[in-house]
Amino acid sequence: MSDGTANGTDSSRGTGPSGGMDRTFDVIVIGLGPGGEHVAGSLAERGLRVLALDDRLVGGECPYWGCIPSKMMIRAADALAEARRVDGLAGTVGEVTPDWSVVARRIRDEATDDWDDQVAVDRLVGKGATFVRGRGVIEGSGRVAVDGTTYTATTGIVVNTGTTAAVPPIEGLADTPYWTNHEIIEATELPASIIVLGGGAIGCELSQVMARFGVDVTVVEAADRLLALEEPEASTVLASTFESEGITVRQGVGAEKVVHDGHTFTVTLADGSVISAERLLVATGRRADLRAVGLHRVGVAEDARTVPVDDRCRVTGGVWAVGDITGKGAFTHVSMYQAGIVIRDVLGDDGPPASYAALPRVTFTDPEVGSVGLTEKQAREQLANVQVGVTPIGETTRGWIAKADGLIKLVADADRGVLVGATTMGPAGGEVLGALAVAVHAEVPLERLRSMIYAYPTLHRGIEDALGRLA
Numbered sequence: 001m002s003d004g005t006a007n008g009t010d011s012s013r014g015t016g017p018s019g020g021m022d023r024t025f026d027v028i029v030i031g032l033g034p035g036g037e038h039v040a041g042s043l044a045e046r047g048l049r050v051l052a053l054d055d056r057l058v059g060g061e062c063p064y065w066g067c068i069p070s071k072m073m074i075r076a077a078d079a080l081a082e083a084r085r086v087d088g089l090a091g092t093v094g095e096v097t098p099d100w101s102v103v104a105r106r107i108r109d110e111a112t113d114d115w116d117d118q119v120a121v122d123r124l125v126g127k128g129a130t131f132v133r134g135r136g137v138i139e140g141s142g143r144v145a146v147d148g149t150t151y152t153a154t155t156g157i158v159v160n161t162g163t164t165a166a167v168p169p170i171e172g173l174a175d176t177p178y179w180t181n182h183e184i185i186e187a188t189e190l191p192a193s194i195i196v197l198g199g200g201a202i203g204c205e206l207s208q209v210m211a212r213f214g215v216d217v218t219v220v221e222a223a224d225r226l227l228a229l230e231e232p233e234a235s236t237v238l239a240s241t242f243e244s245e246g247i248t249v250r251q252g253v254g255a256e257k258v259v260h261d262g263h264t265f266t267v268t269l270a271d272g273s274v275i276s277a278e279r280l281l282v283a284t285g286r287r288a289d290l291r292a293v294g295l296h297r298v299g300v301a302e303d304a305r306t307v308p309v310d311d312r313c314r315v316t317g318g319v320w321a322v323g324d325i326t327g328k329g330a331f332t333h334v335s336m337y338q339a340g341i342v343i344r345d346v347l348g349d350d351g352p353p354a355s356y357a358a359l360p361r362v363t364f365t366d367p368e369v370g371s372v373g374l375t376e377k378q379a380r381e382q383l384a385n386v387q388v389g390v391t392p393i394g395e396t397t398r399g400w401i402a403k404a405d406g407l408i409k410l411v412a413d414a415d416r417g418v419l420v421g422a423t424t425m426g427p428a429g430g431e432v433l434g435a436l437a438v439a440v441h442a443e444v445p446l447e448r449l450r451s452m453i454y455a456y457p458t459l460h461r462g463i464e465d466a467l468g469r470l471a
């Protein structure tokens with residue numbers, strides 16, 4: 001990790017600017033997740049005086065403890081699963097021997113530079129921004145304090161402070177050495193067994209990785225199904241895949257008590273059952289500490305869980321917010337999308353306002369769950385006339401050949417004759433999603449989609465079949 005300050009003009013005392021340095025900037029960016037880093041670099045390249053602040057690593061959670069290292073783990077786990085599929089399809093490969101050290105090394109060497117952001121700092125400073133490593137706190141309109149020094153922003157402040165793992169108030173949990181996404185991504189060795197609290201995106205992706213590396217995994221999900229925000233059909237397929245891979249799935253039951261005796265975690269569930277494992281991963285959602293950033297001083301309610309923003313990502317005059325804290329979807333692509341809108345707004349450039357109607361998301365389990373727009377339930381809550389079509393991926397020729405599980409589900413607004421949502425679960429489900437993301441985003445008429453030629457034998461040909469099933 002680079003220590004101290006780096007900036008285009010000065011870097012005295014190692015952690016802050018020198019007394020002679022101008023403390024007035026056009027824009028101050030607090031928090032350099034993917035969106036904040038993009039805003040800071042782009043505005044600096046356009047000639048604005050930008051102060052960029054992060055108390056940890058430039059780039060935020062995604063490159064160091066989120067998307068990128070977790071997808072490296074998933075790539076490795078998928079390779080193991082694919083090798084094991086040779087039996088019954090192509091002969092034998094002998095015993096597949098997982099080795100976590102290969103993954104851990106790749107995460108250190110290729111993904112995170114051993115959690116050192118010097119390359120990112122240099123890139124930002126190279127674009128003309130001033131970087132200070134420290135915790136920014138909004139003192140008032142146009143004023144941000146960092147370690148006792150106050151900086152002034154003449155145009156405005158952009159907040160991209162992100163989220164951390166939300167640890168639920170379960171009796172005993174806080175006193176145990178539980179893991180969050182940070183510890184599991186930094187792990188150089190995997191445990192023999194693990195309890196994963198939370199069967200959302202993080203819990204499901206990482207449970208499958210660990211199981212494929214030989215860890216005995218139990219997922220505990222308080223809601224009645226895994227990936228509770230996605231279509232129920234996808235949850236059903238995933239639960240049965242997990243069980244076939246030896247993952248124990250406990251759905252519809254919360255944890256009530258956690259004990260750690262120095263070696264083993266013991267968790268008592270709401271139904272009275274007790275489970276034990278060497279490790280416990282908390283993957284029960286994320287939280288933002290908005291008060292700590294001083295957002296209440298610019299009009300955000302003291303108890304707000306997310307920052308209300310308009311369609312230009314403005315919080316109030318001279319303050320913008322991007323990323324997880326806006327509550328529009330905790331995804332890197334949302335952070336980057338909003339950053340683009342803020343950059344235009346700050347520069348006074350024209351462009352479309354933010355719209356989340358065709359928000360895509362992909363959970364990188366195997367089978368992969370891609371989705372865009374509304375689920376059937378959301379559509380029925382919002383629209384008068386909803387049609388749904390579902391095609392099991394095994395009924396497509398390519399899915400049958402591959403012995404694949406999954407489905408394509410379409411959700412249409414029958415009154416307007418367009419798709420408003422879709423789910424593509426299967427091999428490369430996130431890639432198949434691309435076609436449907438275009439359809440929802442561009443509001444392609446259903447008749448136009450029905451008259452398209454779908455290549456044979458592809459998985460996306462299942463879209464044509466599901467269109468025929470819309471009812």
Ligand SMILES: Cc1cc2nc3c(=O)[nH]c(=O)nc-3n(C[C@H](O)[C@H](O)[C@H](O)COP(=O)(O)OP(=O)(O)OC[C@H]3O[C@@H](n4cnc5c(N)ncnc54)[C@H](O)[C@@H]3O)c2cc1C
Nearest residue numbers: 031033054055060061066067136162323324330331332335
């Ligand atoms: C395990 C895991 C896997 C994920 N996989 C995916 C995926 O596959 N695809 C996807 O789209 N998303 C994924 N996500 C979500 C994704 O990581 C986030 O949505 C993304 O990082 C965007 O977050 P952000 O822009 O809000 O800021 P963050 O990435 O959270 O960064 C915020 C930064 O601000 C800093 N900061 C906070 N407060 C202050 C302050 N007061 N002063 C200065 N700095 C401060 C923080 O230290 C941090 O560096 C994953 C997340 C996790 C945890």
Ligand SMILES: NC(=O)c1ccc[n+]([C@@H]2O[C@H](COP(=O)([O-])OP(=O)(O)OC[C@H]3O[C@@H](n4cnc5c(N)ncnc54)[C@H](O)[C@@H]3O)[C@@H](O)[C@H]2O)c1
Nearest residue numbers: 168198199200201202203221222223283284285330362363
């Ligand atoms: N592939 C991706 O894009 C990807 C991958 C990982 C994370 N993410 C992002 O990160 C966010 C956070 O992920 P996450 O999985 O932590 O959150 P999540 O909100 O997706 O899932 C958390 C799950 O934990 C459950 N839960 C809450 N309290 C519980 C308790 N006490 N006991 C048992 N279960 C409990 C919830 O019902 C929920 O299903 C996601 O919403 C997503 O936006 C994205």
